[in-house]
Amino acid sequence: MELPPFELERWFDEYEPDADLMLAESGVRSLPVDRFDLDVGELGYVIPTDGDPEFRAEIAERYGRDTEEVVLTCGTQEADFLTFASFLDEGDHSVVVSPTYQSLASVPGAVGEVSEIRTEPPEWDLPVDAVAEAMRPETRLVVLTNPSNPTGKYLGPETMRALYDLVAEHDAYLLVDEVYRMLAEEPHPPAAALGPRAISTAGVSKSYGLAGARLGWVVASPEIADAVRKWKDYTTISPPMLGSHIARQALGEQEEDILAANRAHARANRERLADFLDRHGLDWFEPTGVNGFPTVPDGFESGEEFCRSLFEAESVVLAPGDVFGYSDRFRIGFGLPTEELEEGLDRIARHIGATR
Ligand SMILES: Cc1ncc(COP(=O)(O)O)c(C=O)c1O
Known part of the structure; x- marks a missing residue:
């Protein structure tokens, strides 16, 4: 690659x-570290290495998905990377909405082929028919950030439903990086709540001000989550122990x-x-x-x-x-x-x- x-x-x-x-x-x-309890006992790997099952269950609940469909990662970046690397094969095609955070186009482009759907000012609306036109028999993923980095456009539930129906029709998947989602005054339901053909990635870096916790996650169907786990053994093995402990408080009593x-x-x-x-x-x-x-x-x-x-x-x-x-x-x-x-x-x- x-x-x-x-x-x-x-x-x-x-x-x-x-x-x-x-x-x-x-x-x-960034938030100061002293607002969190930092006592994790021993500073080892998180066991099991896809993240504490109780914490994963809490995250799964937010998406209406099962615990086994959640893998904790070192940041959203690793969540995105492992999803692309484990899911795409050489020759697979992805449709990527731009402008976007570069890894969301570069990584699928390094494994397979990418068609870019450019959105335009002033509204940065996503024309779903342009995505439909770009779909090919070998298309496996439609990829976007929602809310967008860099435009801040937040696509609503109707557009997301239309995208979901489109990928389902083509036996493809929708990967949505939602790392900014919780900064919305009223966040819409996350992509993974749309159904098994949607994958959500997110983490605590941006909306929570906790980039140094390096804690992110993938929510995906069991086969995709398993493929991510398999790859993770070769990258960072487990999520960070201290970062997980901090993130759990941030998503729990401090949220x-x-x-x-x-x-x-x-x-x-x-x-x-x-x-x-x-x-x-x-x-x-x-x-x-x-x-x-x-x-x-x-x-x-x-x-x-x-x-x-x-x-x-x-x-x-x-x-x-x-x-x-x-x-x-x-x-x-x-x-x-x-x-x-x-x-x-x-x-x-x-x-x-x-x-x-
Ligand atoms: C859309 C998007 N995804 C992922 C990342 C990386 O996030 P993390 O710090 O959770 O790895 C960024 C960072 O700017 C981003 O903008």
């Missing part, structure tokens, strides 16, 4: 270490507090950003989650030119739309602490002003 460089990660690697301000982080600001605080934080920062973009005449789709994908200001040829010059002038990191295949856009993450967002927006304003 040959994977292309992960362009977003390479961009961060180049600019983030020396930057004053990071305005391209895609999750909510209401965490989500209420994170949604309020996202809402307040979203309003600040909307106001800023409005003042500077930049278009965007008001997103669910904490990522926005606005237009590049006048005077810059591309997202890359804008983001590079901003870093050089003001030491602020944004993500160019070019790494998502949309060069007239940039991604801004507004989940960070509000003072940092405000300082970053002031610097962006100065940079835009200086070039006009």
Whole structure:
């Protein structure tokens, strides 16, 4: 399997270490570890290695699925990777909705073949008939992020049902990365609740502000979950012991507090950003989650030119739309602490002003 460089990660690697301000982080600001009980006794592997059965049962219940259909992983990234790697064979075809988080296109593209369905502003709606047209006899997966990274578009239950019916008709599956789902004020039912032909992946990194817990999961039919388990023996063996312990508290007794605080934080920062973009005449789709994908200001040829010059002038990191295949856009993450967002927006304003 040959994977292309992960362009977003390479961009961060180049600019983030020396930057004053990071305005391209895609999750909510991280929570302090001391709000959790950290006593796990012995720091060994989690046994059984697909995750504690009680914790998996709690997750399964959220999806209306069985415990055996849940595998805990090291983050959503591993959940996605193992699903593609274990499920797809050489020559299999996937239909991937873009723009998206690169691994969701690169990994199925490295194993088999990918058709991209580009969504477009201002609404970033997904035309289900375009997905239908892209389906082939060898199509095994339709893949999307919902809510989307980077646009923040949150497709509703009707579109998801139409996609589910479409994949079922073609004996294919729907893989939905839902790592941002719990940031919605009123989350829709998750994809895996649609039926056995839907696979949900998620984790605690983004909506809960717990990226360092490295805890994610796959919810899929028993055969797919078993294939994921088989591959996981060769990657990380078990989910992280401490991360599982923290995630269980975050999804349990602390969930209401965490989500209420994170949604309020996202809402307040979203309003600040909307106001800023409005003042500077930049278009965007008001997103669910904490990522926005606005237009590049006048005077810059591309997202890359804008983001590079901003870093050089003001030491602020944004993500160019070019790494998502949309060069007239940039991604801004507004989940960070509000003072940092405000300082970053002031610097962006100065940079835009200086070039006009
Ligand atoms: C859609 C999506 N999936 C997965 C990940 C990785 O998440 P995790 O930290 O849970 O591995 C990201 C990170 O940005 C993401 O945006």
